[in-house]
Amino acid sequence: xxxxxEFDHTLVNERVHQFRDQVERxxxxxxxxxxxxxxxxxxxxxxQLHAYMLRVAVPYGTLSSxxxxxxxxxxxxxxxxxxxxxxxxxxxxNWPKLxxxxxxxxxxxxxxxxxxxTSGNCIRNTTSDQFAGAAADEIEDPRVYCEIIRQWSTLHxxxxxxxxxFKIAVTGADHDRAAVRVHDIGLQMCRNEAGEVxxxxxxxxxxxxxxxxxxxIREFLPxxxxxxxxxxxxxxxNQLGRRDNLYKARIKILVRSEGIESFRNLVEExxxxxxxxxxxxxxxxxxxxxxxFSPPRYERLDDTVRELEVKxxxxxxxxxxxxxxxxxxxQPGYAVATISLKPTGKPPGDASAWQMDAVADLAESYSHxxxxxxxxxxxxxxxxxxxxxxxxxxxxxxxELATPNAGLLSDMIACPGLDYCxxxxxxxxxxAQRISERFSDLERQHDIGGLKIKISGCINACGHHHxxxxxxxxxxxxxxxxxxxxxxxxxxxxxxxxxxxxxxFSYDDVVDAVEDIVDTYLEYRSDGEEFSDTFxxxxxxxxxxxxxxxx
Amino acid sequence: MTVxxxxxxxxxxxxxxxxxxxxxxxxxxxxxxxxxxxxDAAETxxxxxxxxxxxxxxxxxxxxxxxxxxxxxxxxTREFIRAKGPSVAFGNGHxxxxxxxxxxx
Numbered sequence: 171x172x173x174x175x176e177f178d179h180t181l182v183n184e185r186v187h188q189f190r191d192q193v194e195r196x197x198x199x200x201x202x203x204x205x206x207x208x209x210x211x212x213x214x215x216x217x218q219l220h221a222y223m224l225r226v227a228v229p230y231g232t233l234s235s236x237x238x239x240x241x242x243x244x245x246x247x248x249x250x251x252x253x254x255x256x257x258x259x260x261x262x263x264n265w266p267k268l269x270x271x272x273x274x275x276x277x278x279x280x281x282x283x284x285x286x287x288t289s290g291n292c293i294r295n296t297t298s299d300q301f302a303g304a305a306a307d308e309i310e311d312p313r314v315y316c317e318i319i320r321q322w323s324t325l326h327x328x329x330x331x332x333x334x335x336f337k338i339a340v341t342g343a344d345h346d347r348a349a350v351r352v353h354d355i356g357l358q359m360c361r362n363e364a365g366e367v368x369x370x371x372x373x374x375x376x377x378x379x380x381x382x383x384x385x386x387i388r389e390f391l392p393x394x395x396x397x398x399x400x401x402x403x404x405x406x407x408n409q410l411g412r413r414d415n416l417y418k419a420r421i422k423i424l425v426r427s428e429g430i431e432s433f434r435n436l437v438e439e440x441x442x443x444x445x446x447x448x449x450x451x452x453x454x455x456x457x458x459x460x461x462x463f464s465p466p467r468y469e470r471l472d473d474t475v476r477e478l479e480v481k482x483x484x485x486x487x488x489x490x491x492x493x494x495x496x497x498x499x500x501q502p503g504y505a506v507a508t509i510s511l512k513p514t515g516k517p518p519g520d521a522s523a524w525q526m527d528a529v530a531d532l533a534e535s536y537s538h539x540x541x542x543x544x545x546x547x548x549x550x551x552x553x554x555x556x557x558x559x560x561x562x563x564x565x566x567x568x569x570e571l572a573t574p575n576a577g578l579l580s581d582m583i584a585c586p587g588l589d590y591c592x593x594x595x596x597x598x599x600x601x602a603q604r605i606s607e608r609f610s611d612l613e614r615q616h617d618i619g620g621l622k623i624k625i626s627g628c629i630n631a632c633g634h635h636h637x638x639x640x641x642x643x644x645x646x647x648x649x650x651x652x653x654x655x656x657x658x659x660x661x662x663x664x665x666x667x668x669x670x671x672x673x674x675f676s677y678d679d680v681v682d683a684v685e686d687i688v689d690t691y692l693e694y695r696s697d698g699e700e701f702s703d704t705f706x707x708x709x710x711x712x713x714x715x716x717x718x719x720x721x
Numbered sequence: 722m723t724v725x726x727x728x729x730x731x732x733x734x735x736x737x738x739x740x741x742x743x744x745x746x747x748x749x750x751x752x753x754x755x756x757x758x759x760x761d762a763a764e765t766x767x768x769x770x771x772x773x774x775x776x777x778x779x780x781x782x783x784x785x786x787x788x789x790x791x792x793x794x795x796x797x798t799r800e801f802i803r804a805k806g807p808s809v810a811f812g813n814g815h816x817x818x819x820x821x822x823x824x825x826x
Binding site: 196197199202203217218219220221222250252264265267268269516517520588589590594596597599600603646649650651 | 730732733734735736737772775776779780796797798799802803806807808809810811
């Protein structure tokens with residue numbers, strides 16, 4: 171893992187000190203709320219429906235056990251005993267007090283954490299593949315470049331007041347687990363014809379009220395030019411992005427209005443001036459950062475582990491968990507374990523303090539003290555010996571974190587929605603809970619297979635509903651919560667924006683509607699066909715027929 | 722004219738508060754000052770937008786309520802949720818320091 175250098179320590183500690191002073195000045199009346207609001211937002215502190223909310227950065231979703239324990243401590247000491255993991259691989263605390271927030275930030279700084287750039291019109295936390303460094307289909311560990319981007323973008327003076335927020339994602343694998351095509355900039359590691367490793371650069375993707383799939387602006391960018399090229403894109407956006415209309419301020423709108431060719435020409439022109447500048451990445455600097463992410467010392471192991479096979483045979487619950495929550499590791503004898511934060515009937519992404527402590531302990535015992543947060547609001551232990559999987563699973567079961575549903579229907583993304591969020595029109599969490607209760611029979615979920623439901627409580631699309639196989643968007647109809655359903659979305663390498671199936675469903679009816687959609691899929695699917703394949707083949711018609719025929 | 726009350730979030734902890742009939746701010750909807758006339762509503766709102774008020778509260782605004790049967794009730798779903806707190810249990814349903822049954826010994 172990356173460890174702070176003296177600059178990082180100084181920067182974070184100075185920020186804590188500065189924010190403590192700002193809070194004191196607000197409480198004493200020296201600062202008005204209008205003056206204070208942008209300052210607290212720069213430190214990740216929002217005011218939501220019932221309380222403040224503090225969003226803490228988890229750079230590219232990687233946490234140490236020590237950091238996870240500190241998050242548990244913060245949850246217990248300053249909040250209501252839990253935290254909420256988000257789609258930007260961060261964590262949010264929903265009940266901090268204003269006057270205690272500087273203490274929280276001071277505690278977090280002790281373990282090299284902060285809340286800088288988790289809000290505001292700046293470059294946000296760069297997200298990545300939760301299987302980074304472990305995935306069998308990976309070219310290189312993308313977190314090396316996420317960290318380089320983090321260092322470049324942190325307090326970047328030119329990009330602190332962009333037209334709008336800016337999100338970057340990097341993946342090193344062919345199978346896109348980081349949703350790079352729906353980011354402002356997506357970086358897909360690839361090889362050129364000479365076999366050199368670089369990036370395909372995708373620009374102008376995004377969700378929100380105008381969902382757009384990003385377009386490739388450059389097929390191959392050599393590694394050493396990563397920062398100069400990003401800087402060129404950001405500079406063009408910063409100059410030409412719209413500041414007159416909040417809803418048209420994201421880069422996707424600029425790329426669309428300019429056209430990708432014209433936008434590319436603008437970026438290339440800008441790049442030509444800075445390509446050979448100090449932004450060029452020296453190979454030894456890349457190597458220095460790579461050192462922080464060097465793989466753990468793997469043992470030489472057989473890939474087939476007899477005791478694992480025996481336990482799978484003996485224990486059906488364990489076998490079921492292995493089937494869904496355990497993924498292939500590049501190293502023989504090792505596996506990647508996904509810890510589902512989606513127990514039946516519980517809020518997606520929430521973890522209690524005692525669960526965080528338990529995960530920290532389990533990571534220490536079985537996965538080199540390292541934990542990943544996924545953009546699908548789960549946790550991952552990336553380097554588990556197959557021989558340890560049963561012990562890990564037993565430990566997870568003791569703290570109610572062994573739900574065998576990763577990738578299945580109940581592994582939903584849901585935004586906080588109207589239960590917490592100031593912007594929401596409708597609730598998301600109880601809809602997710604009701605859906606998971608309706609499909610609580612895990613055998614049934616296994617039969618249905620991989621299915622992604624994503625729920626947003628408003629058009630801002632924090633719940634990624636546009637790219638759900640089944641997407642639910644909460645809308646307000648004359649003061650009542652309704653849910654518009656989209657079908658056929660996808661966030662992976664075959665990114666697609668879902669299509670609206672028809673008129674919205676009421677809060678009471680939406681779970682029946684989801685069940686009707688699932689039943690229709692099962693009725694029409696061919697052997698081995700996933701939802702997206704069936705949807706592409708049969709289209710909206712049979713779903714519409716099932717949902718609306720009776721009305 | 723819609724009956725209104727004045728609401729805001731408390732500065733220190735962000736809690737939902739209402740302008741109280743007895744003066745000051747209250748967390749109880751039932752203790753809110755009910756504003757029947759537009760003039761009263763505007764005047765009460767203006768009183769909450771002063772530098773002094775901002776030492777106690779953030780973001781004051783008027784919200785419609787129904788008090789036709791004597792009980793003050795929000796009209797909008799958002800305000801119901803603000804008044805009552807999240808409609809869902811949180812932290813996987815376990816409050817601070819709770820341990821799961823399996824660990825309770």
